[in-house]
Structure formats: C-alpha cells, structure tokens
Amino acid sequence: MKDIRKVIGLLLCMTICCYMTGKEKKNLNIVFIGNSITQGALLENPRHEAPPVKAALYLRRQPSVGTVRYSNQGVSGSTTFDASNRFAIPEGGPGRRPVQR
Numbered sequence: 001m002k003d004i005r006k007v008i009g010l011l012l013c014m015t016i017c018c019y020m021t022g023k024e025k026k027n028l029n030i031v032f033i034g035n036s037i038t039q040g041a042l043l044e045n046p047r048h049e050a051p052p053v054k055a056a057l058y059l060r061r062q063p064s065v066g067t068v069r070y071s072n073q074g075v076s077g078s079t080t081f082d083a084s085n086r087f088a089i090p091e092g093g094p095g096r097r098p099v100q101r
Contacts, residue, residue, distance in 0.1 A: 008037075009051045009058070025066035028059060031073055038074025050074070 032038050032052035040050025047053070052072040059068045075082070 009055045025064060027066040028068045028070075030056070030068070030070040032070060034074045035078045036074065036076035038072065039076055040072075040074065041076045 030052075032055075036042070038051060040046025040053075043049040050072055052070055052074070056068045056070045059065050073086070075086075078086075
C-alpha cells in the first residue's frame, strides 16, 4: 500500500516538473482530490505522511519551484461522482449564485 502511494506521488511530481523548465521559479497552488489514500486515512500521522504532503515537500525541493501551496481534499469512501459534487461550479460561473429555475 505504501509503495502505491509513493508511486502515485512520484508520478504526480514528475508530471508537474516536466512543465517547469526555464529559469524563472514557478509558484504552485495544488488541490489534491481523492479518496482515503489521498486523505492518508490508514497512516499514523496523515498531516505529515499523506501523499499530498510528500508531493508538496518534493516539489519544494525543486530548483524551478518557488512556493507550493496545497489543499488535501481526500475523503475516505469518496468516488469521482462525490468529488464532482463537492467542487461543482454554479451555473452562473465561479463566485456567482446558482441560477434559479
């Protein structure tokens, strides 16, 4: 289980770093959406051991990265459908009230 988390985190970091070429440091804002693995539910200390934490620490060590801000939105038992409902954008657009029908 821990190996899977490491592989997922490493793949995410490698993907992001592939887009970061150049001399200017890039600031990152990342939202991690997922299930109990993302949340770190089975870990002793998820605030320090969950995959999003490890990914952010790895990214901060990269020379082309400035600041890394992240939010771990992993929810145990969550599905793709659940996540799409949690982060739905109102019909009127971001920051607007939903359209009344």
